[in-house]
Amino acid sequence: MTRNLGATSLRRKNRNADPMRRYDALPVPLRRWLAQACLPWSPASASRLWNRACAKGLNAEDALAALSKAEKRTLARDRHAISDRIISKT
Secondary structure, eight states, X not given: OOTTSOSOOSOOOOOOSOHXXXXXXXXXXXXXXXXXXXXXXOHHHHHHHHHHXXXXXXXXXXXXXXXXXXXXXXXXXXXXXXXXXXXXXX
16 A cells, blocks of 8 residues: 555655654754655654754754755655666566
8 A cells, every 4th residue: 555655666664653743743944844845754764864964063954955965865766766667668
């Protein structure tokens, strides 16, 4: 069952924790970024990247830029997998 993930080659994961409770505990700038994100980020992975950026001394804006960069890398990886499937079918 794909739910709202659409057609993607990225691996899906099951979660044991309550994702809404974890989402509500995130910092406001991170929640706003997640609301506009292209991918269905889990609160745990977004929080992990946010905390890693903050530990490096980045401010909120730079931490969000790091998250956007990570999202672009993931989307690029997915695009390559999709294009590979299309080429192999022809």
